[in-house]
Amino acid sequence: MLSILIPVYNYNVYPLVLELQKQCINCGIVFEIFCQDDASQSSLNAFNENINALSDCSFVSLKKNLAHRENRNSLAEQAKFEYLLFVDGDSIIIRDDYINKFISNLYDFDVVYGGRQHPEKCPSDNQKLRWKYGKFIEDKSATNREKKPFQSLLFNNTVIKKECFNQVKFDAHLKKYGHDDTQVSYQLSLLNATVNHIENVVEHGDIDINSVYLKKTKESLENLIALYEEEKIDVAFVKLIQLYHFLKGTKITFIISKIHSVFQHLLMKNLTGNHPNLFLFNWYRVGYLCAIDDKN
Known part of the structure; x- marks a missing residue:
């Protein structure tokens, strides 16, 4: 059974x-x-x-x-x-x-x-x-x-x-x-x-320690982009991809990517510290998605 x-x-x-x-x-x-x-x-x-x-x-x-x-x-x-x-x-x-x-x-x-x-x-x-x-x-x-x-x-x-x-x-x-x-x-x-x-x-x-989970988060975002680009998921299925698709369509992923590169070390300091902020975590994820797009 x-x-x-x-x-x-x-x-x-x-x-x-x-x-x-x-x-x-x-x-x-x-x-x-x-x-x-x-x-x-x-x-x-x-x-x-x-x-x-x-x-x-x-x-x-x-x-x-x-x-x-x-x-x-x-x-x-x-x-x-x-x-x-x-x-x-x-x-x-x-x-x-x-x-x-x-x-x-x-x-x-x-x-x-x-x-x-x-x-x-x-x-x-x-x-x-x-x-x-x-x-x-x-x-x-x-x-x-x-x-x-x-x-x-x-x-x-x-x-x-x-x-x-x-x-x-x-x-x-x-x-x-x-x-x-x-x-x-x-x-x-x-x-x-x-x-x-x-x-x-x-x-x-x-439960992963902060630095390990942040590394896994980056990998998961890379996977998400791969699923999106290979059309293995619909844009509407994942909120984060919906947002990314909108930002890509408005041609501002480059700008967000550059902002992310300036502030990512400060964000990482918070997220790997003793008092990580989930709002900043969401900003980090959006910024990293745009950074992946900029590299591509």
Whole structure:
């Protein structure tokens, strides 16, 4: 019935798998839990190897890096069952009825998204940028997600029918971090897939430090531009691309790019510091998009 797929990179997922296995057994369903480390060569894999001793669970460490998207595609290809549950390896299960909640909401839908939440308190000042963006921008109730069902769809905590996933898959041509969910969600919208947003959140456990998240943000913006230029997403699907498309049409990306080059170090100082400002973060993202256009 259910294949639980966990992409792993340098993380101990044994506690996560143990909880998922327990809940699946309690629900009395047929299941498999498949974890695949993307050639991290991490010492934490010594803990992950213990997963292979659990019934209906397996862990594999790849010898060659696939990158996150292809790792997810690879997991899906090996899955045996009708429904695929993608769970990020750094997720923390906070509901005792997590699996049962998904099972109860599967039928008549192609995709079911449970949502995500961030801790109530930021673990450290050095993680505030990712934590703030997650908590105040990304974390949404099912009611709010339903207003834009495809734009609100992420694959950190999502069940999808295997036959539906096989029609979209993650774009393996994009190797950098970010917007893999955007591409798949857009493809699902073209298929008119049925999406159910429910309250079944997992907690985001491994929150990036500020400098790492800023680097990932730049990579994700580069991916977004690539999707836009290759016409793999519609302009109207992403607000940031809508804005970029407008600025490009009015021929002012060059001006914004130059302003960005003057102020980017001050912005980076704030964003990598102990008190990052989300308004400045948005300015940084728009400026960086225009800088990419200027280079092209």
